[in-house]
Amino acid sequence: MTKQQSILVGSGIAAILALFIFGQTVPPKKPNVAMAAAANNQQAPATVNFTDLLAKAKQKLTPEQNERITRLENSVTRGDVKEQQLHIYHQLARFWRDSAKVLEPYIFYNAEAAKLENSEKNLTFAAHQFLDNLMVEGDPAMQTWLATNAKVLFEQALKLNPANDSSIIGLGACYILGNISNNPMQGILPIKQIADKNPKNLYAQLILGLGGKKSGQYDKAIERFTVIVTEKPNDLEGLLNLAECYDGKGDKANAVKWYTEVKKRIPNEEAQKELTNRIKQLTQ
Structure with a gap:
């Protein structure tokens, strides 16, 4: 099996498990798309903009829902008072979360409200909504859209509290x-400084590990994920990433070992099936 093939198989399992592990509000896209692009050094992804995402989301709405959304959107453009705009952004966010159940408009409008509120707590919450989805998103263009929005929020939060390690790590991610x-060193160096200062900062270890995994530096990534599972033996995210890194570098024995550890800890039947199939493939 080639490195590219191994990446595709392992990341396919990640796609199955991501909903269970990360608790996403919508099913994530398959990570193997992004991993394959990185492995083959493809060109920069096409641009995604919110206007197009919103138009696509509206296609799922009923005529009555579209009429309601149009009224709210028009209210934003007419509102010249901060409190009015803030109230409308909250209404839009709630609609897309609760009624339409579409992720991208929800996190976008929640972020717009956070920018107006300019509270560190709300800014970082909104930023992590983008970042959490970035970590399981497979489409490179969507990755860029999510990262760009998260970056703006983390930067605004860091103006309020420059010493917040979590926001520094998030920005680096x-x-x-x-x-x-x-x-990439623009993001790696600040996180590495935090990890060097405090090796038990597992958030820093996770992001550095994901960076190594994405770039194919599996040995470095394995070091980071090993720190995580040593400190937290039941951490599914760390265990799965460790298994996939061993899978990616062609170390079948360790890949099987860690996929088996994931399988012991996850009750989801579909995930169990995918893990069983992958373990069989590696042991044949």
Whole structure:
């Protein structure tokens, strides 16, 4: 099996498990798309903009829902008072979350409200909504859209509290995972400084591990994920990433070992089936 094939198989399992592990509000896209692109050094992804995402989301609405949304959107453009705009953004976010159940407009409008509120708590919450979805998103263009929005929010939050390690790590993750910079060290160095200072900062270890995994530096990634599972033996995210890194580098024995550890801890039947199939493939 080639490295590219191994990446595709392992990331297919990640797609199945992502909903269970990350608790997404909508099913995630398959990570293997992004991993294959990275493995084959494809060109920069096409641009995604919110106007197109919103238009696509509206196609799923009833005429009555579309009419309601249009009224709210028009109210935003007419509202010249901050409190009025803030109220409408909250209404739009709630609609897309509760009534339409579409992720992208929900997190976008929630972010617009957070920018107006300019509260560190709300800014970082909104930023992590983009970042959490970035970590399981497979389409490179969507990765860039998510990372770009998260970056703006983290930067605004860091103006309020420059010493917040979590926001520094989050901002670095945007550069490492979001295709928004040709210089990944721009994101890696600040996170590495935090990890060097405090090796038990598992968030820093996770992002550095994901960066190594994305770039195919599996040995470095394995070091990071090993720190995580040593500190938290039941951490499904760390266990799965560790298994996939061993899978990616062609170490079948360790891949089977860690896929088996994931299988022991996850009750989802579909995920169990995918893990069983992958373990059989590796042991044949």
